[in-house]
Amino acid sequence: MANLDSVLACLDLNLDRSVARLSELLRIASISTDPAHAAECRQAAEYLAGDLAAIGFDASVRDTPGHPMVVAHHDGPAGAPHVLFYGHYDVQPVDPIAEWRTGPFEPVVETRPDGTRCIAARGSADDKGQLMTFIEACRAFKAETGGLPCRVTIFLEGEEESGSPSLNPFLDANRAELSADVALVCDTNMWDRETPAISTGLRGLVGEEVVVRAASRDLHSGYYGGAARNPVHVLAKIIADLHDETGRVAIPGFYDGVDELPQAVRTSWQALGMSDEAFLEPVGLKLPAGESGRSVLEQIWSRPTAEVNGISGGYTGKGFKTVIAAEATAKISFRLVFSQDPERIRAAFRRFVEERLPADCRAEFHPHGGSPAIQLPFDSPVLETAKAALSDEWPKPAVMIGMGGSIPVVGEFKQRLGMDSLLVGFGLADDAIHSPNEKYELTSFHKGQRSWARILAALGAR
Amino acid sequence: MANLDSVLACLDLNLDRSVARLSELLRIASISTDPAHAAECRQAAEYLAGDLAAIGFDASVRDTPGHPMVVAHHDGPAGAPHVLFYGHYDVQPVDPIAEWRTGPFEPVVETRPDGTRCIAARGSADDKGQLMTFIEACRAFKAETGGLPCRVTIFLEGEEESGSPSLNPFLDANRAELSADVALVCDTNMWDRETPAISTGLRGLVGEEVVVRAASRDLHSGYYGGAARNPVHVLAKIIADLHDETGRVAIPGFYDGVDELPQAVRTSWQALGMSDEAFLEPVGLKLPAGESGRSVLEQIWSRPTAEVNGISGGYTGKGFKTVIAAEATAKISFRLVFSQDPERIRAAFRRFVEERLPADCRAEFHPHGGSPAIQLPFDSPVLETAKAALSDEWPKPAVMIGMGGSIPVVGEFKQRLGMDSLLVGFGLADDAIHSPNEKYELTSFHKGQRSWARILAALGAR
Numbered sequence: 012m013a014n015l016d017s018v019l020a021c022l023d024l025n026l027d028r029s030v031a032r033l034s035e036l037l038r039i040a041s042i043s044t045d046p047a048h049a050a051e052c053r054q055a056a057e058y059l060a061g062d063l064a065a066i067g068f069d070a071s072v073r074d075t076p077g078h079p080m081v082v083a084h085h086d087g088p089a090g091a092p093h094v095l096f097y098g099h100y101d102v103q104p105v106d107p108i109a110e111w112r113t114g115p116f117e118p119v120v121e122t123r124p125d126g127t128r129c130i131a132a133r134g135s136a137d138d139k140g141q142l143m144t145f146i147e148a149c150r151a152f153k154a155e156t157g158g159l160p161c162r163v164t165i166f167l168e169g170e171e172e173s174g175s176p177s178l179n180p181f182l183d184a185n186r187a188e189l190s191a192d193v194a195l196v197c198d199t200n201m202w203d204r205e206t207p208a209i210s211t212g213l214r215g216l217v218g219e220e221v222v223v224r225a226a227s228r229d230l231h232s233g234y235y236g237g238a239a240r241n242p243v244h245v246l247a248k249i250i251a252d253l254h255d256e257t258g259r260v261a262i263p264g265f266y267d268g269v270d271e272l273p274q275a276v277r278t279s280w281q282a283l284g285m286s287d288e289a290f291l292e293p294v295g296l297k298l299p300a301g302e303s304g305r306s307v308l309e310q311i312w313s314r315p316t317a318e319v320n321g322i323s324g325g326y327t328g329k330g331f332k333t334v335i336a337a338e339a340t341a342k343i344s345f346r347l348v349f350s351q352d353p354e355r356i357r358a359a360f361r362r363f364v365e366e367r368l369p370a371d372c373r374a375e376f377h378p379h380g381g382s383p384a385i386q387l388p389f390d391s392p393v394l395e396t397a398k399a400a401l402s403d404e405w406p407k408p409a410v411m412i413g414m415g416g417s418i419p420v421v422g423e424f425k426q427r428l429g430m431d432s433l434l435v436g437f438g439l440a441d442d443a444i445h446s447p448n449e450k451y452e453l454t455s456f457h458k459g460q461r462s463w464a465r466i467l468a469a470l471g472a473r
Numbered sequence: 474m475a476n477l478d479s480v481l482a483c484l485d486l487n488l489d490r491s492v493a494r495l496s497e498l499l500r501i502a503s504i505s506t507d508p509a510h511a512a513e514c515r516q517a518a519e520y521l522a523g524d525l526a527a528i529g530f531d532a533s534v535r536d537t538p539g540h541p542m543v544v545a546h547h548d549g550p551a552g553a554p555h556v557l558f559y560g561h562y563d564v565q566p567v568d569p570i571a572e573w574r575t576g577p578f579e580p581v582v583e584t585r586p587d588g589t590r591c592i593a594a595r596g597s598a599d600d601k602g603q604l605m606t607f608i609e610a611c612r613a614f615k616a617e618t619g620g621l622p623c624r625v626t627i628f629l630e631g632e633e634e635s636g637s638p639s640l641n642p643f644l645d646a647n648r649a650e651l652s653a654d655v656a657l658v659c660d661t662n663m664w665d666r667e668t669p670a671i672s673t674g675l676r677g678l679v680g681e682e683v684v685v686r687a688a689s690r691d692l693h694s695g696y697y698g699g700a701a702r703n704p705v706h707v708l709a710k711i712i713a714d715l716h717d718e719t720g721r722v723a724i725p726g727f728y729d730g731v732d733e734l735p736q737a738v739r740t741s742w743q744a745l746g747m748s749d750e751a752f753l754e755p756v757g758l759k760l761p762a763g764e765s766g767r768s769v770l771e772q773i774w775s776r777p778t779a780e781v782n783g784i785s786g787g788y789t790g791k792g793f794k795t796v797i798a799a800e801a802t803a804k805i806s807f808r809l810v811f812s813q814d815p816e817r818i819r820a821a822f823r824r825f826v827e828e829r830l831p832a833d834c835r836a837e838f839h840p841h842g843g844s845p846a847i848q849l850p851f852d853s854p855v856l857e858t859a860k861a862a863l864s865d866e867w868p869k870p871a872v873m874i875g876m877g878g879s880i881p882v883v884g885e886f887k888q889r890l891g892m893d894s895l896l897v898g899f900g901l902a903d904d905a906i907h908s909p910n911e912k913y914e915l916t917s918f919h920k921g922q923r924s925w926a927r928i929l930a931a932l933g934a935r
Contacts (some may be wrong), residue, residue: 214695218793227757233676233778233878236808237772238752243781243803244712244762251713254706290700295689297833300706301699310699318698319705320796321787326804329681331841333806334782342788343704344795346698371759379793416695453587 013406014156015468021151022460024424027459029147030120030130030453032062036139037098037132038120043078043101044173052169054076055100055449059146066150068165075177078169082188084150087162091471095164095191097420098198099171103445111446119127124262128453137444140451141197141436144459151460160471164191168420168430171198175419180426181246185217190428193393196421199436201455202283202410207462209394210434211276211387212413213421215347217356217380218320221246224338225372229325232333242339243324249367250341257303260317260345262363266395268350272313275387279410280308292424303440312413316346317360342379345423347416348416353381386432396473397433400465404458412466435462476618477930483613484922491609491922492582492592492915496522498562498601499580499594503538505563506635514631517562521608528612537600537639546648547611549624553933557626557653557892558883560604561633561658564596565907572909590915599906602913603659603898604629606921610929613922625669626653630882633660638880642773652890657928658883661898663917664872666743670864670894670925671856673738673849674774674875675883677809679818680782680841683708683826686804687834691787692797702831704801705786711829714801715779720764721739722779722807724825730812731886734775735851736879741872742770765815774875778808778821787836804841808877847883851892858935859895862927866920897924909910 022029028186041055042048056072056079063070070083078101087093105115111120118132124302145165150295152159166189182189202208225240256324272280287299290307301310310316324339326332345356357378364374387394389411401409414434421432437455438444484491484592503517504510518534518541524544525532532545540563549555567577575581580594592602607627614621628651632639644651664670680774687702717723734742750760752769763772772778786801788794807818819840826836851873864873876896881893899921 084736126904131928216695216795218795225758230756231878232778232782232806233678233876234773235756236676236777236780236806236877237776238749238769239756240758240760240762241780243784244716247709247712247781247784250709252708287700291833294692294697294703295833296687298559298702298831299700300702300831307700311696314699316694316699318694318795318797319709319787320694320701320794321789321798322705322709323783323785323789325783327783327785327802331682331804331806332782333678333680335780336783339784340789342793344694344698344793346695369760370761371757390496400840414695415698416693424906 012246015464017155018151018464018468019461021155022147022457022464024231025056025151026457029143029447030456033130033143034118034430036143037134038116041134041169042104042118043170045104049078056081056167056169059100062146063165063284066146067153070446075181077177080169080177080398081165081167083165085159085163087159088471092159092163092473093162093191094193094194094195094470095166095189096145096195096197097168098145099168101137101169101172102139102140103178103229104171105133105447107447112448128181129450130453130456131448131450135451136438136442136450137451138171138198140456141438144437144456145195145463147460151464152467157432160467163191171420174398178420179423179427182423183413186428191430193425194430194432196418196432196434197436198418199414200440201436204439205406206456207400207405207409208412208433209397209439210414211389211394211411212348213385213416213417214315215351215353215382215384216417217345217347217381218342219344219355219360220340220377222249222340222375223372224375226335229337230335232335232434235308235335241335242372243336245367245369245372246322246324246341248338249364250319253365258300260315262317262359264359265356267355268352269315270349272309276307276389276411280306280312280412281461283308284412295426308345311415312395313348314352316443317343318346319343337348347384347460349384349386351384353383357381370439382417385425385432387433387434391431392473393433393470396469397435397466400469401435401462404462404465435466437462477602477926479617480613480930481533481923482925483617484919485611488919491605492918495579495592495602495605495918498605499596502578503563503596504566505632507566508672511540513597518543518629518631521562524608525627528608529615535642539639542631542639542643543627543629545627546623547625549621550933553623554655554935555624555626555653556655556657556932557628557651558607558657559628560607561600562604563631563634564599564601566743567595567909569909574910591912592912592915592918593912597911597913598900598904599911600633600660603921604760606899606918607657607925608658609922610925613926614929620859622929626651627830631751633882637881639884641889644672644885648890652892656886656894658894658896659898660823660878660880661896662900662902663898664874666901666916667868667869669871669872669897669899670874671859672681672870672876673851673856673873674810675847675879676777676877677813677815677844677846678879679809679815679843680804681806681819681822682804682839682841683800683836684705684800685830685834686800686837688797688799691799694795694797697797701797702850703836704834705798707829707831708784708786708803709799711826712781714829720762722777722822724779726821727748727777727818729817730814731777731810733756734771738851738873739771742768742774742874744885745770745872759770773877775810777810777813779805780808781867788879809846811846811848813846814844819843844879844884847887847894849895853893854935855895855932858931859897860927863897863924863929866924899924
């Protein structure tokens with residue numbers, strides 16, 4: 012702990028210098044989606060590789076068909092774990108430029124009346140400020156102790172904001188080099204200003220389009236209505252059957268691999284104090300949908316869903332047409348959790364539909380992607396270690412939260428490198444990422460550095 | 474009966490002359506939808522008024538803002554019923570002209586190898602040939618007996634093929650003159666070549682568009698899926714609830730005013746020998762939908778329906794979008810029978826929807842028309858009289874059939890003049906009305922004349 016204390020003191024002492032380094036990085040307009048900024052993307056990669064080399068990493072800029080990757084290695088003590096840190100140096104475009112109060116690539120530190128400060132620039136929160144929290148922690152360890160408490164690989168991408176076209180080939184081509192015991196991903200938010208968060212789950216996704224066909228052509232509802240099968244009715248019945256009266260998905264086998272939330276996790280989510288009403292009110296809703304008896308946070312973070320994302324059939328233009336359509340279509344997606352298998356879910360859904368088709372109807376299915384959920388075991392030692400370390404740093408204990416959506420790189424790490432991810436980030440909901448006037452709190456930047464120092468020390472001590 | 478026999482003999486003797494008169498009418502290109510043919514529409518009206526005056530009717534051509542009407546009156550014996558005969562002298566356009574084997578306005582009588590004959594021309598079956606069956610019957614009565622067995626008003630329209638814009642104002646303006654005990658409408662088909670048919674019911678129609686709204690904007694199904702209400706699910710459940718497991722419409726009160734078919738009618742429909750399979754096979758279906766235990770003919774002729782004619786919600790373009798829509802829309806129509814009240818059905822449907830809405834959803838309704846069913850009482854003396862008269866004339870007994878669709882003038886007669894209609898026609902399914910090479914069988918024309926003579930005699934004798 013003596014070592015950690017001096018590292019933390021070093022970070023405190025050098026905050027202004029770390030802000031200056033971050034500002035240098037923020038001045039580089041590394042907009043990955045715009046070919047006119049390709050040189051700046053490379054410049055950002057080279058800046059970071061240079062900085063990592065200066066710290067003592069074996070760092071290199073690695074070419075891809077798109078923007079380059081940065082890969083840097085540093086040894087750790089014998090027996091210490093090997094961690095791979097992931098971040099991205101590319102940023103979003105800046106439009107609408109007129110809405111920025113200061114230049115998007117002219118970072119400024121703003122001090123509010125209450126004394127709190129933030130740094131405003133494109134990429135400050137997403138993700139340059141976040142990735143620099145980790146690099147600053149490494150720098151302080153090197154300065155104070157001459158080494159790092161873990162073996163560390165740093166892997167920085169330059170195409171995260173433009174679909175990561177080079178990511179998978181690069182992971183496959185460098186599997187051995189990039190595989191570690193765990194990935195540390197710093198691209199997420201805190202629960203609130205005082206409460207650090209670890210995202211322990213990202214839901215997976217299965218997309219299916221189903222077309223139900225009945226008659227060989229559209230029919231006149233006067234001549235055929237009553238006698239002829241209406242595929243909109245067939246489809247509506249299937250959709251209605253998807254959930255039982257308690258809101259559970261009624262597809263047989265759907266919940267295979269879906270565990271109940273550990274009581275400790277449930278309690279911690281309840282302790283967040285997010286009421287269903289507070290969650291739904293901003294979008295004009297009052298009643299939680301989904302499985303009865305489960306909170307909205309539990310729903311979106313830990314429960315699988317079946318949602319119709321689109322439906323169409325028959326006449327949908329202005330006015331009225333008394334037609335019985337020949338076909339009706341629905342796009343349906345399933346959010347997956349825990350170990351639900353996307354292809355088993357897809358097959359179970361198709362059986363569910365087929366079993367409900369009258370003998371003279373046919374169904375046609377079109378798959379639209381499938382990816383499993385990411386679920387860090389709730390009792391993982393890495394998770395417990397990180398949670399304790401974060402709780403030591405911040406005013407309130409760290410919480411484990413879920414994410415309803417997805418971060419693709421986390422799935423690729425798991426699938427291609429067999430590596431779990433620990434998602435820890437220090438962004439706030441009002442950071443305006445992807446919008447004008449993006450900012451990153453200096454508290455996030457400073458205590459983020461300290462948090463990583465604590466996490467690295469704790470992981471190394473295990 | 475001596476009188477009727479001589480009238481029938483007169484019709485037999487004069488068939489060639491009646492074909493010549495019909496041919497003269499068919500040569501007039503009275504296409505109502507094309508302003509270039511306005512003069513020919515008037516010419517057809519004048520030809521008919523002149524012919525009726527020659528028979529002994531008090532006949533006039535009556536101007537409207539569109540094409541003129543023909544109205545002709547003839548007295549009947551004291552105590553005899555007053556009938557209003559309706560037909561239309563206008564015809565459909567002739568495109569595609571290249572597909573006609575003979576000129577559409579150059580009527581020719583074609584004799585087939587088996588000796589049967591037909592007259593080919595635009596309007597031969599729809600409706601000039603049909604309306605002339607009635608006029609020829611009147612002519613023969615006048616020739617043989619000096620009078621008519623009923624008081625007869627003949628009302629001929631010239632805008633039936635172009636939406637009848639002048640009809641309702643004309644009916645309203647001439648209510649007293651046009652009101653009779655019953656309307657005779659000759660614009661429908663036989664069941665088959667040997668079996669005459671009386672259409673005893675036309676289904677009514679209520680159209681409703683319903684929009685179900687949930688959240689105040691489209692939501693991301695990752696961030697909100699499970700917790701937020703999906704209006705497509707709400708709408709699908711409502712549609713699924715519309716019918717119970719036996720296919721009955723589940724809206725409370727929906728069947729108020731819906732009578733069971735008299736056993737005699739049901740038996741007569743069964744005797745038609747139309748299997749469910751034979752009805753559905755041409756459109757690629759096998760299983761009758763609708764209420765279980767009822768034949769397809771019973772369904773489309775005598776049972777009310779609830780059909781979704783269109784549905785849409787969420788993302789319906791190519792590919793996939795993981796959205797939870799803010800709203801979903803369905804266009805739903807109800808076919809009505811017997812005395813179902815359109816506005817009560819509409820109100821009951823709206824209540825049905827409202828009762829199924831979660832507390833944070835709203836429904837918006839847009840009405841799209843409503844008209845009651847037309848149902849001639851199955852035990853009406855006029856119906857029985859006509860049925861017996863037709864059965865005397867044709868090889869097989871007359872059948873009472875329904876119509877799934879509608880003939881607007883029948884509803885207007887009922888609503889504006891309080892007058893039921895007797896729908897008797899001699900068209901055949903292969904007459905190609907509205908298509909190239911329209912034809913009318915000479916058997917239809919000849920036995921149609923004899924049928925009206927029998928019906929008029931029987932009505933007059935009651």
